[in-house]
Amino acid sequence: MALETPQPEFRQVAGLIRASIQSGEYPPGSVVPGEHELATRYKTTRATVNRAFAVLRAEGLIRSERGRGTTVNELPIIPSSRTKRQRRDFRESGESRGSFEAELNLLGLSSRSEVVVNEVPAPDDVAQILGVADGSPVLARAREMFANDILVMLATSYLPLEIAGGTELAQTQTGPGGLYSRLADMGYAPAEFTEEISVRPPTDEEARALRMDPDQRVLQIVRTATTGHGLVVEVNKMVKPAHQWKISYTWAAE
């Protein structure tokens, strides 16, 4: 039944190296033998091993650094969920900080995040959703989230200046209950959330910040918060290395 597809040599080599990693021969954090050594071991050329490494890099399994060598990545896959329960403690842009930390701690990882608040010209897609002119100023709350001190997510929350300017939302700390509580205090309680998910190559800037290979992919999640009157009060753009995360949604039937 299984159709035989003879794989090209570089994919076979990639398979062998992948197997060695999964078998524990090259444990997480360890340095894989160099391309030259593997080339002689597998009776092939360095170019072929290099291409095999490229396959495994794109999968997020290994990381290569010029001069240093190639190491096996350590971080496990991080779950992220939207459930009724977790929705209750939505606090700040991105994930609820509480749920982000809880999930990382369950995996035995440390968590940390940093916020930078700024007035910036609205990116085109954000301006479109917020219903403002391209490039007009909006409030941006840019958050970086770390697992074991490795940056695993960028989340920037964009808010209209008319709503957020000069309020607690323009401070680093948004106070008890977080961003959505402050919006509610001001009469802009979100009534509906939408998240749009797409997969794309990282921008150069994202690749640098998240230490990603250009052949890897990011998950982009754009959350829109809308009031009962249909007013968009927040657009939150989240970017995560696609191989690093598993995201889930739960809802009641009917």
Place this chain on the structure above:
Amino acid sequence: MALETPQPEFRQVAGLIRASIQSGEYPPGSVVPGEHELATRYKTTRATVNRAFAVLRAEGLIRSERGRGTTVNELPIIPSSRTKRQRRDFRESGESRGSFEAELNLLGLSSRSEVVVNEVPAPDDVAQILGVADGSPVLARAREMFANDILVMLATSYLPLEIAGGTELAQTQTGPGGLYSRLADMGYAPAEFTEEISVRPPTDEEARALRMDPDQRVLQIVRTATTGHGLVVEVNKMVKPAHQWKISYTWAAE
């Protein structure tokens, strides 16, 4: 502000070709000039152009066929949403057929789908979720969905034999209201749905069926339907080319 990162030559060439596609010089469906011609045009070698093509192939922008040449892909990005309204016409595994067709028709694409029903040994992950032994038989409703006669999604719905065996769910047509209506008729109305989303390389089989390049990625969405008693009555595994889709979820606040 923008940090200059000098790109390697093959990425620059990829950028030039991408620009030519987006400018309309190589319109959707047309054949891109051959690697040899582009190599001389850009004063480089065929290997470099080949690598540039690999970048664009991985993005889903072009498709190469040995002997035939390289063509610009035609299908636009397909949206897929879970909203309150659409949940009401959930019919069959995967998307509601109705909503799938409606979304494709909005884009001016034809839609079609085919189902094959079978008893199969449960895959490990499915067995785990259904709470049955690995490899024990379950009912599989495998659906293929086409846009403009191109396969764009595989969706296989797994149901416990004790529930679905010998019922209408083992027929190709599940009748009015579809799968979830039949489950409700039998006293197994789903009360809660969960979808788990991950991004991974396609298996060989998926790559063949979906005509994907091994360097492209699939979105895997595993939906679990649970009754009010906590019984899992359906596991639906959906696989879509990641570059081809944008999926969205909407929910009410609180």
Place this chain on the structure above:
DNA sequence: TAGTGGTCTAGACCACTGC
């Protein structure tokens, strides 16, 4: 049979790391 893309080789040069 001519032309396409897929792969592999052998060798080279480079940027970078760590000693």
Place this chain on the structure above:
DNA sequence: CAGTGGTCTAGACCACTAA
């Protein structure tokens, strides 16, 4: 300075398509 990975070249062989 030796060793690493990143890239590029020139050439070759192959599987496949279309005329």
